[in-house]
Amino acid sequence: MAGVFETVLEGIRVLDLTEERGLYAGKLLADLGADVIKVEPPKGCKARQMMPFKDDIPNPESSLYFISLNSNKRSITLNLHSLSGRPIFNQLVQRADVLIEDFDPPVRKSLDLDYPAIRKLSQRMIVASLSGFGETGPYSSYKAPDIVSFAMGGLMYISGAPDKPPVVAPCEQAYHSTSIIAVFGILTALFQRLSTNEGQFVDASAHETMATMNEEVIMRYSLAREIKGRYGSQHTSAPARIYPCKDGYVHLVVLRPYHWRSLLEVLGNPEILMDEAWYDPRFRRLNVDMIDPLITEFALKYTRAEITQLLQAKGLPCTPVNTPADFANDIHIKERGFITEFEHPAIGRQRDLGVPFKLSEMANRQQRPAPLLGQHNREIYSDELGYPLMELAKFKDEGTI
Amino acid sequence: MKPALAGVRILDFTDSVIGPFVTMLLAHYGAEVIKVDSRMHLGFRRLGPWGPKGNAPIPQAPEDTVDFSKVRLDWLISPMFAQLNSNKLSMTLNLSKPEGRDLFKRLAKISDVVVDNFRFGVMQKWGLDYSSLKQMKSDLIVTSLQALGRGPYEEWTTWAMNVMSYAGFTQGWGYPDTSTEERIGSGYYCDYIAGGMAAAVIVAALFYRARTGKGQYIELSQAEVAASAMGPAYLDYFVNHRVAPPVGNRHRLFAPYNCYRCMGDDAWCVIAVRDDEEWQQLCLALEQPSWVKDPKFKDMPNRLKNVEELDRNIEKWTSWHTPHQVMGILQYYGVAAGVVQNGEDLYHDIQLRARGFMAEQDLPRLGNVTFAGMPVRSSSGSTVSYQRAPWLGEHNDYVYGQLLGLNENERKRLEEERVIY
Numbered sequence: 001m002a003g004v005f006e007t008v009l010e011g012i013r014v015l016d017l018t019e020e021r022g023l024y025a026g027k028l029l030a031d032l033g034a035d036v037i038k039v040e041p042p043k044g045c046k047a048r049q050m051m052p053f054k055d056d057i058p059n060p061e062s063s064l065y066f067i068s069l070n071s072n073k074r075s076i077t078l079n080l081h082s083l084s085g086r087p088i089f090n091q092l093v094q095r096a097d098v099l100i101e102d103f104d105p106p107v108r109k110s111l112d113l114d115y116p117a118i119r120k121l122s123q124r125m126i127v128a129s130l131s132g133f134g135e136t137g138p139y140s141s142y143k144a145p146d147i148v149s150f151a152m153g154g155l156m157y158i159s160g161a162p163d164k165p166p167v168v169a170p171c172e173q174a175y176h177s178t179s180i181i182a183v184f185g186i187l188t189a190l191f192q193r194l195s196t197n198e199g200q201f202v203d204a205s206a207h208e209t210m211a212t213m214n215e216e217v218i219m220r221y222s223l224a225r226e227i228k229g230r231y232g233s234q235h236t237s238a239p240a241r242i243y244p245c246k247d248g249y250v251h252l253v254v255l256r257p258y259h260w261r262s263l264l265e266v267l268g269n270p271e272i273l274m275d276e277a278w279y280d281p282r283f284r285r286l287n288v289d290m291i292d293p294l295i296t297e298f299a300l301k302y303t304r305a306e307i308t309q310l311l312q313a314k315g316l317p318c319t320p321v322n323t324p325a326d327f328a329n330d331i332h333i334k335e336r337g338f339i340t341e342f343e344h345p346a347i348g349r350q351r352d353l354g355v356p357f358k359l360s361e362m363a364n365r366q367q368r369p370a371p372l373l374g375q376h377n378r379e380i381y382s383d384e385l386g387y388p389l390m391e392l393a394k395f396k397d398e399g400t401i
Numbered sequence: 402m403k404p405a406l407a408g409v410r411i412l413d414f415t416d417s418v419i420g421p422f423v424t425m426l427l428a429h430y431g432a433e434v435i436k437v438d439s440r441m442h443l444g445f446r447r448l449g450p451w452g453p454k455g456n457a458p459i460p461q462a463p464e465d466t467v468d469f470s471k472v473r474l475d476w477l478i479s480p481m482f483a484q485l486n487s488n489k490l491s492m493t494l495n496l497s498k499p500e501g502r503d504l505f506k507r508l509a510k511i512s513d514v515v516v517d518n519f520r521f522g523v524m525q526k527w528g529l530d531y532s533s534l535k536q537m538k539s540d541l542i543v544t545s546l547q548a549l550g551r552g553p554y555e556e557w558t559t560w561a562m563n564v565m566s567y568a569g570f571t572q573g574w575g576y577p578d579t580s581t582e583e584r585i586g587s588g589y590y591c592d593y594i595a596g597g598m599a600a601a602v603i604v605a606a607l608f609y610r611a612r613t614g615k616g617q618y619i620e621l622s623q624a625e626v627a628a629s630a631m632g633p634a635y636l637d638y639f640v641n642h643r644v645a646p647p648v649g650n651r652h653r654l655f656a657p658y659n660c661y662r663c664m665g666d667d668a669w670c671v672i673a674v675r676d677d678e679e680w681q682q683l684c685l686a687l688e689q690p691s692w693v694k695d696p697k698f699k700d701m702p703n704r705l706k707n708v709e710e711l712d713r714n715i716e717k718w719t720s721w722h723t724p725h726q727v728m729g730i731l732q733y734y735g736v737a738a739g740v741v742q743n744g745e746d747l748y749h750d751i752q753l754r755a756r757g758f759m760a761e762q763d764l765p766r767l768g769n770v771t772f773a774g775m776p777v778r779s780s781s782g783s784t785v786s787y788q789r790a791p792w793l794g795e796h797n798d799y800v801y802g803q804l805l806g807l808n809e810n811e812r813k814r815l816e817e818e819r820v821i822y
Binding site for chain 2: 207
């Protein structure tokens with residue numbers, strides 16, 4: 001069944017009903033070339049109200065949060081609560097391959113969007129639900145905005161300075177991670193459908209996703225009743241943390257025995273560190289007070305760039321601690337062409353991050369900017385589904401679209 | 402029904418977290434994952450923690466200074482390794498020998514996907530990069546998991562934490578007044594998200610191959626995945642030309658939205674109120690009906706303005722409750738709240754237990770150990786059982802005998818010459 005495909009997901013249509021947790025899932029599918037249609041309520045997806053905005057002026061068309069997470073998608077408006085909206089939605093379902101949603105369970109029930117209901121409309125449909133706690137279990141109806149999933153997953157407890165409260169990661173990481181994991185599930189279902197011709201249900205739980213992505217705290221507790229605490233940037237090995245240098249900070253991670261051997265060379269084989277026992281990362285961590293002053297004294301003599309070059313030449317894991325500005329202007333990132341440009345009707349010509357993977361069979365495409373609210377109503381409803389423009393105007397007046 | 406990836410063979414030439422996580426996801430959806438292992442590079446097989454028994458059962462010295470042929474096979478399996486390598490097969494193969502590289506190519510010929518996480522240049526040096534492997538099998542999918550990707554810094558050695566710092570993630574994780582030295586950069590978080598993404602892209606490539614007959618080369622940069630995880634912050638920089646300081650646990654739009662101290666030692670909860678209705682429910686749950694009408698707190702703008710006082714008031718209540726009480730009471734009232742769970746809490750988590758999330762493995766020296774399981778499940782595509790991570794070379798018979806058809810003498814010679822090693 002060979003054919004000409006410009007992208008890996010050519011011809012796959014996704015209905016993206018997500019409001020927050022699943023936004024990145026839709027974007028990732030769109031980045032892989034799927035035709036992702038964002039179905040927004042007539043007043044717009046919640047994410048359009050989220051900061052930051054261009055020049056800090058709130059406007060649903062200039063939310064950088066929304067724009068960042070919805071590039072390469074199309075947008076239509078549809079009131080799923082309205083009686084007249086439902087038949088239109090059913091038509092859309094029958095023409096799509098994948099449906100992703102992140103509603104709270106009671107809302108999903110009230111919209112009659114549970115998997116069995118969708119399956120009745122299309123047996124081949126792959127439905128992915130990105131929920132806070134999963135479809136089943138005692139917490140399944142609990143509310144789970146990002147910080148709740150992040151806290152419940154275990155990564156928060158071990159994040160922060162030892163004497164401060166735990167701290168959540170920036171930019172809604174529970175949403176982000178769950179989106180990635182859900183896309184993995186969706187793609188396996190698409191692959192399986194090639195041989196079964198059947199859709200299926202993908203159950204992605206933010207709680208479980210985050211419980212996978214902590215520092216193996218379940219295993220640590222199971223193994224030794226160990227409860228990992230908070231140590232700033234200090235790793236369980238040593239020297240392995242952020243150190244100040246002449247013009248900022250570097251992150252040095254010495255873990256393996258051969259790293260330690262190289263580090264000793266760099267430090268000029270200091271006599272107090274020559275015993276074999278120092279090859280054990282545990283031992284080094286317990287005696288970190290003997291190592292750290294030597295590292296700090298060494299690091300403060302050099303700039304971020306100098307120290308990174310010096311240690312990398314010896315095979316030692318060391319990088320500068322960058323801000324987004326440092327990263328975006330770094331020569332490596334520029335040469336890779338990771339920074340792209342787009343033209344958006346409301347915020348103009350701007351730069352943005354590109355796609356974080358390269359596929360030899362898929363050329364880097366021009367980024368399509370995030371859509372305006374309902375930008376593709378006519379394209380979908382009129383050109384594709386054949387509703388006359390008059391009727392679209394009526395739908396709009398009634399609040400259906 | 403067979404799982405989604407049944408019949409797909411993956412040649413897994415990875416170590417650390419990212420690579421094994423990728424192939425673990427694939428294995429749990431039914432792919433046959435063959436781990437290319439070697440005593441030349443034991444990696445995570447001997448990385449701690451080692452539990453109550455303390456030190457590692459094997460020498461912690463560089464591989465080239467120890468004869469690992471004498472070390473017990475079933476001890477070369479750390480809990481970290483076990484966590485990330487369930488449901489896989491292991492073969493031993495020494496790629497520093499030319500004959501080892503030939504065997505690798507023969508395996509590539511009968512595989513669907515090859516995954517490596519070496520820095521750029523290593524596979525090239527060995528003649529095992531995409532252009533060479535493609536000649537063995539034209540529709541092969543080759544995936545290179547790179548820290549920074551090809552480019553000026555392609556030869557850098559890094560761990561997950563380095564990558565997070567390089568990508569601007571670490572500096573954004575903390576309170577506004579947290580010094581850079583104490584911002585968060587200790588974990589493997591970006592290995593997990595980049596691994597999840599790589600697994601997704603590999604399946605997309607399998608899907609593409611099934612439709613077109615074409616394999617391909619996938620290069621994924623972990624640093625770019627980590628930066629993408631901060632998409633809105635990056636766009637803020639590009640559009641508004643600023644790098645916003647970290648905000649800690651508070652939210653710029655919602656209040657109360659924070660982490661609060663609870664009753665107990667280092668016990669914390671989070672509460673997130675995102676509209677006035679939830680605020681009224683919170684007041685009800687805390688038995689503070691007067692707060693609803695208090696002009697300082699009546700709507701979001703006022704709550705944000707008086708957030709210090711608001712948070713103090715709430716913490717007075719949470720301090721008299723355990724985190725689990727806070728979650729139970731507030732969720733009952735329809736207010737989003739959760740426990741900042743530590744390892745013990747997660748181990749006993751009734752939601753995870755009820756859903757059968759935990760994975761268990763019986764390990765030598767260590768006994769029965771519980772691990773985090775799979776983060777996603779599908780109605781017909783995923784498996785639910787967890788097979789113990791393999792001993793070093795546990796499936797040599799299968800790979801060398803059944804798959805490659807080597808006879809006893811040949812195998813013996815290769816073992817003696819430390820090609821199979």
